Amino acid sequence: MKYVFRVYQWLIAGPVLLVLTILTAVVTIIGSAIGSRDYWGYWPAHWWSRCVCTLWGVRVKVMGRENIRKGESYVFVANHQGAFDIWTIYGYLNHNFKWLMKKGLEDIFLVGHACKSAGHIFVDDTKLQSIKETIAEAEETLKEGMSLVIFPEGSRTFDGRMTPFKRGAFMLAAEFRLPVVPITIDGAFRAMPRTTYNVTPGTITMTIHKPIYPGENGFNTRRLMTECREAINSSLPPEDRDPVPGSGA
Secondary structure, eight states: OHHHHHHHIIIIIHHHHHHHHHHHHHHHHHHHHHSOHHHHTTHHHHHHHHHHHHHTTEEEEEEOGGGSOTTOOOEEEEOOOSTHHHHHHHHHSOSOEEEEEEGGGGGSTTHHHHHHHHTOEEEOTTOHHHHHHHHHHHHHHSOTTOEEEEOTTOSOOSSSSOOOOOHHHHHHHHHHTOOEEEEEEESHHHHOOTTOSOOOOEEEEEEEOOOBOOBTTBOOHHHHHHHHHHHHHHTSOGGGSOSSTTOOO
16 A cells, blocks of 8 residues: 555655646745735645645644734744644644745745745744844744744754754844744644655644733743744653753754
């Protein structure tokens, strides 16, 4: 059965995914140019992501949806297990948002252009000046209920466990003074780790935790990192948990 699925993956699902991705990018670019980029930057990709998960036999189970409210702005921070994290959040969070993504992704043919057209935010988190510029750009974006999604690890894990969080993501969250919502993604590593392009059908569980609200003096960045890491860690299976919760640097 495994080999039958591999034939299906590369001869049927793969070409369909390529066509869907190109169509989604083109629709996003055109729609964002002539209409609302908040609408066209989200809904085509939302349905593209659901189609991708269905195409690959990946079921997404969502827990804690009651913890967020429609129309409220949040900064979502999620662990980054694999490529299916993107499709899981885009397709099943059901909350309009912009991605905070690495600047290098801007160069991906057609997809990078679509992301720029949609108003997603690119940042070089290795440079403090770039982070400051990103803050100014994001402040204009996070208005009227728009939210932001960040992978604070910066890149996908190699072994399923969380890698250290980068401080820049939490500097942004603290600057915006918006509630921060940790998201745990469990199962995306098993579906497709970064070391392979082969997909294993199965179930991904996305747990939306309760928002962490800023105090009177805003957020303490280090404490926010620790709280988010502990929340994300709490919904992972024991074998994938961080042995030292909150140990991100």
